[in-house]
Amino acid sequence: MNSKTxxxxxxxxxxxxxxxxxxxxxxxxxxxxxxxxxSLSVDDILKYFNNSINKVTVYRSLVSFENNGLIHKxxxxxxxxxxxxxxxxxxxxxSHNHNHGHFICYSCNQTFCLEGVKYPEIIxxxxxxxxxxxxxxxxxxxxxxxx
Amino acid sequence: MNSKTxxxxxxxxxxxxxxxxxxxxxxxxxxxxxxxxxSLSVDDILKYFNNSINKVTVYRSLVSFENNGLIHKxxxxxxxxxxxxxxxxxxxxxSHNHNHGHFICYSCNQTFCLEGVKYPEIIxxxxxxxxxxxxxxxxxxxxxxxx
DNA sequence: ATAAAAAACGCAACCAAGTTGCATTTATTT
DNA sequence: AAATAAATGCAACTTGGTTGCGTTTTTTAT
Numbered sequence: 026m027n028s029k030t031x032x033x034x035x036x037x038x039x040x041x042x043x044x045x046x047x048x049x050x051x052x053x054x055x056x057x058x059x060x061x062x063x064s065l066s067v068d069d070i071l072k073y074f075n076n077s078i079n080k081v082t083v084y085r086s087l088v089s090f091e092n093n094g095l096i097h098k099x100x101x102x103x104x105x106x107x108x109x110x111x112x113x114x115x116x117x118x119x120s121h122n123h124n125h126g127h128f129i130c131y132s133c134n135q136t137f138c139l140e141g142v143k144y145p146e147i148i149x150x151x152x153x154x155x156x157x158x159x160x161x162x163x164x165x166x167x168x169x170x171x172x
Numbered sequence: 173m174n175s176k177t178x179x180x181x182x183x184x185x186x187x188x189x190x191x192x193x194x195x196x197x198x199x200x201x202x203x204x205x206x207x208x209x210x211s212l213s214v215d216d217i218l219k220y221f222n223n224s225i226n227k228v229t230v231y232r233s234l235v236s237f238e239n240n241g242l243i244h245k246x247x248x249x250x251x252x253x254x255x256x257x258x259x260x261x262x263x264x265x266x267s268h269n270h271n272h273g274h275f276i277c278y279s280c281n282q283t284f285c286l287e288g289v290k291y292p293e294i295i296x297x298x299x300x301x302x303x304x305x306x307x308x309x310x311x312x313x314x315x316x317x318x319x
Numbered sequence: 320a321t322a323a324a325a326a327a328c329g330c331a332a333c334c335a336a337g338t339t340g341c342a343t344t345t346a347t348t349t
Numbered sequence: 350a351a352a353t354a355a356a357t358g359c360a361a362c363t364t365g366g367t368t369g370c371g372t373t374t375t376t377t378a379t
Contacts, residue, residue, distance in 0.1 A: 046346060046355055067336080079358050084337065086356085104251040105336065128300050137300070153275050153284070156311035164303035193326060193375060214365080226329050231366065233327085252365065 043093040050078055051086055055095065064099050064109040064136040099136040100161045102129050107136055126160035132169035190240040197225055198233055202242065211246045211256040211283040246283040247308045249276050254283055273307035279316035 036056050040047045057073055058065060070083050087108055090096045094111055101107040126139040139162070183203050187194045204220055205212065217230050234255055237243045241258055248254040273286040286309070 048345070048356060050357080080336090081338080081359085082357055089356090128302070131303070152314040153309065154312040154317050155275070155309045156278070157309070159306070159308045159310070161306045162300065162302045162304070163306070165301040167299040170301050195327060195374070197328085227365090228330085228367080229328055236327090 043095050045089055045093050045095065050082060054086055058096065058110050064107050066101065066105055066107045100127050100129065100159065101136060102163060109136065109138065126162060128162045130166040130169055131163060132165055135166060137166065190242050192236055192240050192242065197229060201233055205243065205257050211254050213248065213252055213254045247274050247276065247306060248283060249310060250281070256283065256285065273309060275309045277313040277316055278310060279312055282313060284313065
């Protein structure tokens with residue numbers, strides 16, 4: 026373990042490390058991402074902060090987090106902005122690597138990363154210059170299926 | 173060829189066959205779908221009719237067409253409503269069968285059906301009750317790549 | 320062919336999600 | 350600690366789509 030490079034993983038310093046301004050709200054927001062460990066929509070965030078924070082601030086914070094490789098967009102059936110933490114050193118400010126499908130639950134609207142489901146090889150795509158794949162499955166997650 | 177069941181494929185009668193009211197506008201709209209032979213957004217349609225038609229009418233017509241198995245939604249990178257004709261007896265009012273991926277061009281925003289790209293088998297989805305798959309590829313189509 | 324019923328249309332108003340400009344406050348840099 | 354840069358909040362705006370309702374057109378039943 027290198028004690029210099031990546032030892033202090035306390036959440037507060039993550040912002041500074043990524044080059045994001047360490048404001049009161051942003052610190053709490055990154056904390057929320059780490060503690061909830063699920064994808065978050067703007068609405069989730071506004072509710073969590075009891076609407077004490079302006080939605081513009083939320084939007085701008087999310088864009089900043091995304092640009093600095095801290096979070097990434099995940100698909101959502103309702104076409105709203107939804108973000109997940111970037112994990113496993115997959116992402117950087119330069120490029121996000123999310124080469125896996127997503128599952129969206131109709132009931133709880135949660136988005137799950139399907140790490141096991143990789144994209145198909147680029148086949149029978151003649152005539153198309155493919156830049157990006159998106160694979161999403163929709164249905165009910167284990168938790169919601171019970172009820 | 174059975175002359176009774178499906179002979180008169182003139183576009184005008186398609187609406188009646190599907191149980192959709194045969195109004196002036198709807199006849200022109202289904203004609204536009206058949207003649208352009210590509211996916212259409214609400215904006216495409218409004219422009220085609222030089223904004224002489226009310227957008228509400230467009231939205232309601234599209235919903236009606238969809239409910240009667242004439243057209244189906246296709247994905248769009250800009251998250252707007254976009255529709256394609258249902259072809260090859262794939263669709264009915266009861267169920268739409270579009271078990272294939274789609275390609276969306278960044279440049280012309282056109283959505284293409286990738287008939288050759290079927291969805292992966294339901295694998296490694298443990299804990300998820302999958303109802304629907306969506307596979308989209310994005311990039312540049314042949315036409316736009318040239319320029 | 321026509322009257323009654325049903326569906327489509329257009330308008331205006333509305334809604335939700337997200338964006339922009341600008342003045343103020345808070346962080347960061349030096 | 351002062352200068353600079355970035356974040357915040359407010360209000361106003363934009364885009365894409367929806368709803369209610371009175372009027373017109375289409376369909377159905379006679």
